[in-house]
Amino acid sequence: PAPLLDVRDLHVEFRTRDGVARAVNGVDYSVAAGETLAVLGESGSGKSVTAQAIMGILEAPPGRVTRGEILFQGRDLLKLTEEERRKVRGAGLAMIFQDALSALNPVLSVGDQLGEMFVVHRGMSRKDARARAVELMDRVRIPAARERAGQYPHQFSGGMRQRIMIAMAMALEPALIIADEPTTALDVTVQAQVMDLLAELKGELDMGLILITHDLGVVADVADTIAVMYAGRIVEKAPVHELYRAPAHPYTRGLLASIPRLDHKGRDLYAIKGLPPSLLRVPPGCAFHPRCPMARDVCRTEVPPLARVTYEGFAGERRSACHFWKECLRG
Ligand code: SF4
Ligand code: MG
Secondary structure, three states: OOOOEEEEEEEEEEEEOOEEEEEEEEEEEEEOOOOEEEEEOOOOOOHHHHHHHHHOOOOOOOEEEEEEEEEEOOEEHHHOOHHHHHHHHHHOEEEEOOOHHHHOOOOOOHHHHHHHHHHHHHOOOHHHHHHHHHHHHHHOOOOOHHHHOOOOHHHOOHHHHHHHHHHHHHOOOOOEEEEEOOOOOOOHHHHHHHHHHHHHHHHHHOOEEEEEEOOHHHHOOOOOEEEEEEOOEEEEEEEHHHHHHOOOOHHHHHHHHOOOOOOOOOOOOOOOOOOOOOOOOOOOOOOOHHHOOOOOHHHHHOOOOOEEOOEOOEOOOOEEOOOOHHHHHHO
């Protein structure tokens, strides 16, 4: 079956005073109904910009899609008018942001904000919309939903506000939700609860979910597939358990090594040194080479293709953009 979302060869540039920043440089990924794709990367890797391009909300300084396709339910979103894209955003695609407090309207009660979705997009009466809002609050397990529907965003805790964001995103039962660092601002226990809720609702509604994060630890239990981004490109893509078992890219290996583990005492043997590059000056060849403990001469001149990774006992789809993925896989 055709995927719900199919991003092909996406390029996004930002024009800055200091030159052109290639924020997204040939990204391909797809998501099926019921699938969770985690997009992992450090800040500046292009993971959020890719999501903004899908949503049609690229941020200033003016970002521009310069190449590629974003096929959603078979239609290229890049070819739609602004009006058509708004409709898709209303009913087909929804986004959850990290900072619920700034994404929610501070002067509207939570019940009115949720209800507004049904008034605007479903033409419901205020009364019916309010009842649906309370139902939604129940569904995301906000205690005493009926009483709390009259309260304002600042009267809720961070975790409860993130539940409200999830309720907003789910209100119209979109086919796909993109969640950009949805739990980063929360403490660890609340993170797990919010993530579980998201995974559960996704399952019930058979939605596709894109989970953007810098934290590999957060997505382990909920993702089906992981795409790792570095300097505007996908460097590794794999089913989550295969990626954890044996990373096929030195960058992923470094990320995995930096997760604290109960079974792993002592210091990291393989932490990533240095910082990701400026998108104005991406290193030639493999962009990761200045930080890579496995780098050789060819890495400084030749961009590694996102090659198919195959090995005994695995017949699925897996890729790595490392010239030496075989060695990396062997550990
Ligand atoms: Fe490291 Fe070379 Fe692989 Fe890049 S291509 S990740 S520099 S070994
Ligand atoms: Mg971001």
